[in-house]
Amino acid sequence: MKTTKEKRIGIIRVAPKRKNYTPIDNEILTDLRLSMSATGLACRLLRQFDDWDINVAYLVKYYQEGEYKIRKIIKELVSFGYMHAETRRNEKGQFIGYCYTLYEHPSLNPNYVEPENITCEASTEPEIIEVLETHKTIEIKELEPVETEATQALIFDYALKDYTEKMKAEATKVLQGVPNPQDVLDELNENLSKGTVKNASGFLISLAQRARRGDFIATNQLAEKRRKRAEREKWEAMQKVQQPLNLPPLPTSSAFMPKSSTFRKIQQTDLNLPPIKTISAEEREKMRQQIIEYQLKHSGEQK
Structure with missing residues (x-):
């Protein structure tokens, strides 16, 4: 019992x-x-x-x-x-x-x-x-890091805008010989931007020691932001190059407008709208040339 x-x-x-x-x-x-x-x-x-x-x-x-x-x-x-x-x-x-x-x-x-x-x-x-x-x-x-030099192309000005030359020199010295130094620096910048770090030098030294021991795993948050920013800047630069190209205006007279349903669908595309990210500049230019060729072809048939 x-x-x-x-x-x-x-x-x-x-x-x-x-x-x-x-x-x-x-x-x-x-x-x-x-x-x-x-x-x-x-x-x-x-x-x-x-x-x-x-x-x-x-x-x-x-x-x-x-x-x-x-x-x-x-x-x-x-x-x-x-x-x-x-x-x-x-x-x-x-x-x-x-x-x-x-x-x-x-x-x-x-x-x-x-x-x-x-x-x-x-x-x-x-x-x-x-x-x-x-x-x-x-x-x-362990993930084998890609070997880079601490003094090679380190980016200091992404999260913080007030890096002094002295701070850059100190950070470069701490990261000397550290595997993937940019990932370590990005981790510092990410925490500084969130306000979770008060002693930047001490935190960077701690990250560098972890990286040398193989105990550091990068979050790559800033690297992803930097990649997206580079893509956006590249796209904006392409748009600035395309803007000076003054193409001839499209004919708007009804005599040159065929009654094809296919052309009416293309006509609905407003070429005066500002470019959007979903369509590249090359595709937009190609579409514009197709419309011009189509109009010129049918204008000859009307004559």
């Missing part, structure tokens, strides 16, 4: 398993050292194909935990031997990020060293776990 207290305790039952399942070593499921978030992320990654490569930005995009939480989970898996972090460098020897390999069991990780239980007089030297062959590994690669 159950007591009242036992009746109040929630019971969790496991529903019957379906046929579509993934075999995973129970060690990672029963290891109480791992948090539920770490166990869940590891299981989701292990269900993928062998030697399946992804990057941290992919996890940030398609999972709800966010960049900080996912990196914290990865560090937890590394600390308990389920994941190994390998430093990646480019041809010049510059640090560009980490490559993570996930194992089903710490004993399958040849780079994991499990510490001994420390007592008062126990040795602090770690015990090396025997290397076993693994049949399932997942490599999680």
Whole structure:
């Protein structure tokens, strides 16, 4: 007979398993050292194909935990031997990020060293776990940034208009050798424009340090705004070039206006309207030439 207290305790039952399942070593499921978030992320990654490569930005995009939480989970898996972090460098020897390999069991990780239980007089030297062959590994690669120089074409005047030469020199010095320095600077400008940063120099140094460690993922918000602004300026420049072209006016006499229904549809297009973004200048000019040719052709037939 159950007591009242036992009746109040929630019971969790496991529903019957379906046929579509993934075999995973129970060690990672029963290891109480791992948090539920770490166990869940590891299981989701292990269900993928062998030697399946992804990057941290992919996890940030398609999972709800966010960049900080996912990196914290990865560090937890590394600390308990389920994941190994390998430093990646480019041809010049510059640090560009980490490559993570996930194992089903710490004993399958040849780079994991499990510490001994420390007592008062126990040795602090770690015990090396025997290397076993693994049949399932997942490599999680950091996004490899495109190598650029900090002094090359940095844009300072998009979010802030009061960058002094001294501020530019300091920012350039901080970003020297940082992968993708423009992305780091854009992140600073974006936060400054929102008013969320009070110490610009300290925030930029923090971003640069994260970028060197491979812990920085750009939001690219300003880059997208800059791209749209460049497209708009290019379009406006094309319109200014087209405006000086004084084309001959279209004949409006009824004698030159054929009764074709097709021409009546074209006639409804008002060529005096200002250009719009949905039709490029080239298409608009082509349409205008077609109307002129059509009118000249039918004017000859009327004569």
